[in-house]
Amino acid sequence: MRRKKRGATAPKKACCLVSELLEEVGIDRRRARQIRRQVLEGIVLICQWQLQRMEGDREATPPGVRGRKVEVE
Numbered sequence: 359m360r361r362k363k364r365g366a367t368a369p370k371k372a373c374c375l376v377s378e379l380l381e382e383v384g385i386d387r388r389r390a391r392q393i394r395r396q397v398l399e400g401i402v403l404i405c406q407w408q409l410q411r412m413e414g415d416r417e418a419t420p421p422g423v424r425g426r427k428v429e430v431e
Contacts, residue, residue: 370378380390 380386385393
């Protein structure tokens with residue numbers, strides 16, 4: 359294990375840097391939690407929308423009918 363030289367500062371951890379950055383721009387813990395919640399709710403909505411589209415596609419094609427063949431260049 360290496361010993362640190364006197365006067366040398368250890369690099370800050372990423373979580374500390376993020377906390378300092380958020381503090382500087384005026385985002386407190388409560389606001390950060392609110393933003394995180396909104397982002398996660400948005401992701402859930404996108405997933406639900408995609409599932410609804412997939413269900414709609416399944417109902418639109420009759421059983422036993424395969425999809426069309428598309429040439430790829």
